[in-house]
Amino acid sequence: MPFIDFAAIIREAWMAYDSSREIARINDISAQVSTNHVYQITLRDKSIIIGKLSYFGKYEYFVEDHTIINSLSNNLPAPFEHFLARSLMKGNSLFVHRHQSEVIDAWVVFYRPIKIRNRPPKRFNQEQIVKLAEQFALFHQSCHAIRHTVPPSSKTLEVDIHHLLEIMNTEVGRHEYRLHEGLIRDQAERFFENMERLKANQFDKIPVFVDWNIGNFSLTSSFKLFSRWDYDWFRVSSRMMDFYFISRIVSDIGDRTVFTYNIGPLMEERFILFLKTYHQIFPFSAEEIQFLKEVYRFFLLNYVIKDGRYFFHEIFATKLQKEAYEAHLPSIEREFDAGILLKALNL
Incomplete structure (x- = not known):
């Protein structure tokens, strides 16, 4: 440009x-x-x-x-x-x-500028994870309560993945994705099949921000949510769309300057603690927990592979896309086990 x-x-x-x-x-x-x-x-x-x-x-x-x-x-x-x-x-x-x-x-x-209080810690302890889970449950409940009062959204998860497949059928797309076309099409097919199997389109839709990190929200001294900025990935969808990035916030390694989008945080005990606390306030269905796998798959396909070069500077986009192709997409079926999460939540 x-x-x-x-x-x-x-x-x-x-x-x-x-x-x-x-x-x-x-x-x-x-x-x-x-x-x-x-x-x-x-x-x-x-x-x-x-x-x-x-x-x-x-x-x-x-x-x-x-x-x-x-x-x-x-x-x-x-x-x-x-x-x-x-x-x-x-x-x-x-x-x-x-x-x-x-x-x-x-x-x-x-x-209008927004007031900022305390930045979240780079690594949360267990007490802080519990408090954060309580806050997210209350915030999601509030978004759920007023979901019928906000204007409708025309974007859906399926529309975005179909758009990726449409791009792949263009001359530019055939060149850009030529080395990974089979992998992308297979992952898209799995996504559509699991959306249908879980009846994900019947989940209640609320405003979600998807990208949560310690640099885009602040907390009070008592660890209550105080302010949020950066709305780049905002959409109206299932509340579960927020949970991959939440898992990264509460992960054992914590926030990092050099980052990767691996699936591991979704299976950590620290994230299970978050889910159990949240579940006591705003309960999940079994299908929503199973849908976490598709939340992660969608994130990689849409935000990293389809739009990565627009959301990230080139040096980051190239690295993240390479990791998605070579490691993260192939790891989904192997490393995500919804059964462990369902058992922890007694679902």
């Missing part, structure tokens, strides 16, 4: 939003492993605004997701009424700026 002045697009978006309030400076606060662009905007009156710029995917999905997120942030009941950042409105509508040129089609949304 040729050089693009993203800050200029942010300025253009702000002028379209409110040209009467002048920008003093723009600071790039983007995560360094991602291709997404996030900016802290300081206005002349010292006000702070957060701007997010994206150019991957579809404009319609971007607007849809942020409309749902903004509705969720307003509708969540206590104690989560301030958990999410609120987007800026113009008139009665969410403000989204679309910049179209010969080089790029980019979209900008603005947020």
Whole structure:
């Protein structure tokens, strides 16, 4: 991609939003492993605004997701009424700026800055795992309670995997996936078969953020969820979509600078402790626990293989895709045992 002045697009978006309030400076606060662009905007009156710029995917999905997120942030009941950042409105509508040129089609949304308390520990102890599980159960219950009040979502898990298969049938896709086509098609077929077997489309759908890590949420001193930012992988789906990344947060090795997306954390005793605590508050069905295997499979197929080069910088995407092909996808049937989790939960 040729050089693009993203800050200029942010300025253009702000002028379209409110040209009467002048920008003093723009600071790039983007995560360094991602291709997404996030900016802290300081206005002349010292006000702070957060701007997010994206150019991957579809404009319609971007607007849809942020409309749902903004509705969720307003509708969540206590104690989560301030958990999410609120987007800026113009008139009665969410403000989204679309910049179209010969080089790029980019979209900008603005947020009010969100307060941050304590960052989660790099490695949780057992008492902290129990407290975190209680909080996630309560948060998911709140999202479940208001699920009928947020706008509908047009994205589904099947749509995303079918999109991967469609890409593989194009000239670009045939070249990109030529060495792994058989593996990808086999994994996609397993995914569809297990979705049907588990009747996963009948699971209640709630807003989920999928990507949880110690760098995108904060806690109070008593270990209650306080705030969450970074909504790149947001979708409306089964609550189980959150649990692979939760397993990574509570894993024995903890958060790491150099990371890999192995299936191991889903089978750790520490994650089982999390599940048992959560289950006491917001019980699972046996089918939901079995679906964890497909949550992991979907994550690899969609976020790593299909979209990895858009979500991660090239050096990370290449590494993660190589690991997915050579180790992680082949390990699913061998290393994930739902029976162990079901037994622990008495399901």
